[in-house]
Amino acid sequence: MTSQGTEVRVVLPAHLRNLAGVRGEVLVSVPPGALTQRAVVDAIEARFPPLCGTIRDRQTGRRRAFIRFYCCEQDLSNEPPDAPLPASVASAIAAGTEPFLVVGAMAGG
Amino acid sequence: MTQVRVLAGTRKGAFVLTSDGKREKWSIAGPHFGGWEIYHLKGSPANPDRLYASQNTGWFGQLIQRSDDGGASWQPTGNDFSYVGDPGTHLWYDGTQRPWEFKRIWHLEPSASDPDTVYAGAEDAALFKSVDGGVTWSELTGLRLHSSAPGWQPGAGGLCVHTIILQEPRMFVAISAAGTFRSDDGGVTWQPVNRGLHSQGIPDEDAEVGHCVHHVEAHPSRPDTLFMQKHWDVMRSDDGGLSWTEVSGNLPTDFGFPIGVHPHEQETIYVVPITSDSLHYPPDGRLRVWRSRSGGYEWEELSAGLPERDCYVNVYRDAMAVDTLDQCGVYFGTTGGQVYASADAGDSWAPIVRDLPAVLSVEVQVLP
Numbered sequence: 051m052t053s054q055g056t057e058v059r060v061v062l063p064a065h066l067r068n069l070a071g072v073r074g075e076v077l078v079s080v081p082p083g084a085l086t087q088r089a090v091v092d093a094i095e096a097r098f099p100p101l102c103g104t105i106r107d108r109q110t111g112r113r114r115a116f117i118r119f120y121c122c123e124q125d126l127s128n129e130p131p132d133a134p135l136p137a138s139v140a141s142a143i144a145a146g147t148e149p150f151l152v153v154g155a156m157a158g159g
Numbered sequence: 160m161t162q163v164r165v166l167a168g169t170r171k172g173a174f175v176l177t178s179d180g181k182r183e184k185w186s187i188a189g190p191h192f193g194g195w196e197i198y199h200l201k202g203s204p205a206n207p208d209r210l211y212a213s214q215n216t217g218w219f220g221q222l223i224q225r226s227d228d229g230g231a232s233w234q235p236t237g238n239d240f241s242y243v244g245d246p247g248t249h250l251w252y253d254g255t256q257r258p259w260e261f262k263r264i265w266h267l268e269p270s271a272s273d274p275d276t277v278y279a280g281a282e283d284a285a286l287f288k289s290v291d292g293g294v295t296w297s298e299l300t301g302l303r304l305h306s307s308a309p310g311w312q313p314g315a316g317g318l319c320v321h322t323i324i325l326q327e328p329r330m331f332v333a334i335s336a337a338g339t340f341r342s343d344d345g346g347v348t349w350q351p352v353n354r355g356l357h358s359q360g361i362p363d364e365d366a367e368v369g370h371c372v373h374h375v376e377a378h379p380s381r382p383d384t385l386f387m388q389k390h391w392d393v394m395r396s397d398d399g400g401l402s403w404t405e406v407s408g409n410l411p412t413d414f415g416f417p418i419g420v421h422p423h424e425q426e427t428i429y430v431v432p433i434t435s436d437s438l439h440y441p442p443d444g445r446l447r448v449w450r451s452r453s454g455g456y457e458w459e460e461l462s463a464g465l466p467e468r469d470c471y472v473n474v475y476r477d478a479m480a481v482d483t484l485d486q487c488g489v490y491f492g493t494t495g496g497q498v499y500a501s502a503d504a505g506d507s508w509a510p511i512v513r514d515l516p517a518v519l520s521v522e523v524q525v526l527p
Contacts, residue, residue: 065194065219069235100235104219108239109261116218154218 056080058090059149066105066152070098075149085140087119088131090150105152120151162526163482164229165500166210167492168197171516173212175230178511182488182502185511191233192224199266199477199520202229206274207524211293213264213279221263223279223293229526236293240264240281243298249283250312259283259303266477268323278346280320284311284334286346299346302332307351307368311337314371314390321476322375326382331400336371339387341400352400356389360436374476376420376428386428386455388418388476393430395455406455411442417479421487421504426454429481429489429505431474440471448491450505464508465499472497477520484525492518 060076067073078093095102102108105117119126122139134140142148161180167173172190192214200212210226212233221240224233246259262282270276275292285303287296311318314335322333328345338353351368361369371390378384387394387403391414394403407413412432421427428451434442441447445468448461472493482488487504496515501508
């Protein structure tokens with residue numbers, strides 16, 4: 051749990067950086083509370099509204115099939131979106147030493 | 160000076176091609192949205208600099224882009240295409256029922272009178288409308304909730320609304336593989352209009368619903384006359400779709416995807432014959448447009464400037480357009496990335512561009 055919110059470093063895939071109009075890493079503000087996948091993606095969408103629907107399905111709210119979430123060399127994609135991130139990951143994110151990676155899956159194209 | 164603007168949606172981005180009224184020399188801008196599938200982009204008749212584009216990938220889903228300066232710059236608008244209520248189910252390939260699931264927008268049709276009003280044809284089949292320039296979308300549920308909808312089955316490309324004809328308040332849509340539907344009340348209620356269609360690929364060949372209609376066009380000054388390229392067969396209706404007659408005539412094959420209607424000659428139409436449903440390329444490797452000046456039945460081969468041999472491209476359903484200049488221009492794009500243009504109503508052809516990604520759609524605007 052965080053009481054003051056967390057500034058999270060996020061790395062977006064190239065197409066989503068273009069859509070958001072940014073280069074390189076971005077910082078998003080996750081409000082106080084448990085640091086979860088959903089909280090991070092909510093913060094991304096709040097800062098960059100054009101990304102709504104591109105990471106999570108608009109209708110179901112689920113991670114899109116070819117999107118992956120990585121951090122600290124761990125694949126977090128299949129973890130429950132409301133589960134607190136593993137302690138080591140959360141602390142690295144909170145300390146700003148590791149970014150939260152949104153990755154377009156390797157699937158040809 | 161008159162300017163002509165061709166809008167090409169491709170497998171890997173959108174391109175804007177411009178020329179003067181002679182349509183001999185073209186400049187090419189793009190790709191816009193490089194790497195994304197652009198199923199369709201189209202300008203508003205009420206404000207030609209207002210363009211809408213459907214942008215999609217399997218990774219990141221559906222976006223709608225809008226331009227207010229003729230395609231020089233774009234901004235993403237709304238992409239919430241939520242079905243209203245319980246989406247229900249439709250027939251799947253294996254005979255089971257499958258829930259409606261939004262996948263992409265195939266076609267965007269701006270209103271003739273209001274640049275902020277635009278309709279979107281979706282896969283899985285549904286019709287959406289925006290009245291605020293694409294920021295928000297509302298489903299016109301009468302189509303998806305039609306009593307025949309649980310029996311609709313996807314075509315090979317999906318269960319998609321790919322054709323939208325606005326004759327406000329009357330509208331037509333075409334769905335693969337359900338058929339053509341007509342609304343007389345602005346999209347609130349719908350009736351299937353497929354009488355006269357025969358399709359050997361369905362159990363009841365002349366069923367009211369279940370036909371794989373590939374594209375439909377109407378002449379703007381004679382709205383009751385519709386021309387259709389079906390999976391097989393070229394068809395026409397002279398009563399607003401209530402009945403259809405085959406007009407394939409002497410075509411070398413009546414399989415194909417697009418159909419075009421001359422803007423000034425109500426009985427002049429264009430198709431691109433494709434070998435068959437299993438061979439999606441021109442007969443004998445010779446790319447040809449065929450033109451009828453009699454509304455079908457009698458067709459002439461147009462070949463000047465088109466590949467004479469070794470051409471095995473396809474031309475998709477939304478990849479043909481006609482302009483409104485006195486000497487009508489005709490345009491089409493291929494899966495090989497060529498966009499061909501004729502500035503003399505089809506008598507002769509030349510490629511505007513040769514090496515784009517596979518072309519999914521072509522539209523054209525004439526600017527004063």
